[in-house]
Amino acid sequence: MSVAVLGSGAFGTALAISLAETQPVTLWSRNPHHAQAMIEAQENTARLPGYPLPEAIQVTSDLEQATQADTLLLAVPMQKLRSVLVEHSKLFDGHVLVACCKGIELTTGLGPVQVINETVPSAKAALLTGPSFAQDIAAGLPTALTLACGDADLCVDLQEQLTTANLRLYRTTDTAGAELGGALKNVMAIACGAVIGAGMGDSARAALMTRGYAEMQRMALACGAKPETLAGLSGFGDLTLTCSSELSRNYRLGLSIGRGDGFDPSVTVEGAATARAVDAKARDMHLDMPITHTVVGLLDHSLTIAQATAQLLARPLKEE
Numbered sequence: 001m002s003v004a005v006l007g008s009g010a011f012g013t014a015l016a017i018s019l020a021e022t023q024p025v026t027l028w029s030r031n032p033h034h035a036q037a038m039i040e041a042q043e044n045t046a047r048l049p050g051y052p053l054p055e056a057i058q059v060t061s062d063l064e065q066a067t068q069a070d071t072l073l074l075a076v077p078m079q080k081l082r083s084v085l086v087e088h089s090k091l092f093d094g095h096v097l098v099a100c101c102k103g104i105e106l107t108t109g110l111g112p113v114q115v116i117n118e119t120v121p122s123a124k125a126a127l128l129t130g131p132s133f134a135q136d137i138a139a140g141l142p143t144a145l146t147l148a149c150g151d152a153d154l155c156v157d158l159q160e161q162l163t164t165a166n167l168r169l170y171r172t173t174d175t176a177g178a179e180l181g182g183a184l185k186n187v188m189a190i191a192c193g194a195v196i197g198a199g200m201g202d203s204a205r206a207a208l209m210t211r212g213y214a215e216m217q218r219m220a221l222a223c224g225a226k227p228e229t230l231a232g233l234s235g236f237g238d239l240t241l242t243c244s245s246e247l248s249r250n251y252r253l254g255l256s257i258g259r260g261d262g263f264d265p266s267v268t269v270e271g272a273a274t275a276r277a278v279d280a281k282a283r284d285m286h287l288d289m290p291i292t293h294t295v296v297g298l299l300d301h302s303l304t305i306a307q308a309t310a311q312l313l314a315r316p317l318k319e320e
Ligand SMILES: NC(=O)c1ccc[n+]([C@@H]2O[C@H](COP(=O)([O-])OP(=O)(O)OC[C@H]3O[C@@H](n4cnc5c(N)ncnc54)[C@H](O)[C@@H]3O)[C@@H](O)[C@H]2O)c1
Pocket: 007, 008, 009, 010, 011, 012, 030, 047, 075, 076, 077, 078, 080, 083, 084, 100, 101, 102, 103, 132, 133, 134, 135, 267, 268, 270
C-alpha cells in the first residue's frame, strides 16, 4: 500500500516525516507556491520550521497525482474537511481515507469519520488521533496514537502500514469514541488554559480536567462510544497532554483568555468551533455539559472569567 498526506500544515508534515522512514510518501499542499517553497528548502518553513524533509517525501500541489496512493491521510482542519472532500470527491472514490483532524463540524455536529462517510460513501474511513505534538513526531520522539476504523481487518492493515519506529499505533473499531475524545479534549484545554492564565492555580486545573473528562464521557456514551476508548490515548491521554502544555494552541488560546490578551486568529484552534458545535449538540441531546457551555460563553465574550468561575462553583452539589 502507498500513502499520501493531504494538507501540509504542521501535523501533516510531521506525519509525512515519520512515515517516510518506512515508505515513500507524497505530501500535498493546495498552494503551488507553498509546495515549491518546500521543495526548494526541503523543509516546511511556513508551518514546521527546523525539521528537514527526508528524500522519501515527494511534495506536490497536484491532487490527482497525490491521490494515486491507496491510503490518504487528511491532515486539514476539521471545519475544512467537508469542503476538501466535496470539492474533489471523484478523486477520493473507493480510497482509504484516514482523517487526522480533531473536532466536531459546526454546521452538522458530525465528527471526521462521519463527515467522510457522508461525503464519500464509497471510501473506507478511519481516524488517527491521540496525544501528539507535530514537533515531537517530526523530531522522532516516542509517541503513541489511536487508529480507529470500523472495519476491523482494514484497521489491522492500517496499523501496520502507519506504525513507525517511534510512532506506535493502538487500534480500535470505536470510531465514535475516538472522534469525541479528540474533539472534546480541545474544549477542555481552552478551559484549563483560561484557569491557569487567570492565576487560579493547578488545583483548579485538576478539577476542570477531571470534571471535563466526566463531560467527555457523558457525551461519548450517549453517542454510543465505549468507555474504554475515552480512557485511552484518544481521550484521557490527549486530555492530559493538551491541558498541560504550552505547545498546545487550544491551551494557549485559553491562557490568552485568562490573561485578557489578544490571540492570533489565523492559528488553527480546533476547540473554538468544536465548543460551539458540542454545546448545541448537548442541548439537542439534553446532556448537561457545563464546562463546554462556559467555554462558549468565554469565547463569545458573554461571560467574564470571574462570572464563569462563579457560575461553575455555584452549581448544585451532587455525587461524584
Ligand atoms: N499540530 C499538531 O501538533 C497536531 C497534532 C495532532 C493533531 N493535529 C490536528 O491536525 C489538524 C491540522 O492541524 P495542523 O496543526 O496541521 O494545522 P496547521 O494550521 O498547521 O495546518 C493546516 C493546513 O491545512 C491546510 N488547509 C486549510 N484549509 C484547506 C483546504 N480547504 N484545502 C486544503 N488544505 C487546507 C492549510 O493550508 C494548512 O497547510 C487539526 O485538526 C489538529 O487538531 C495537530
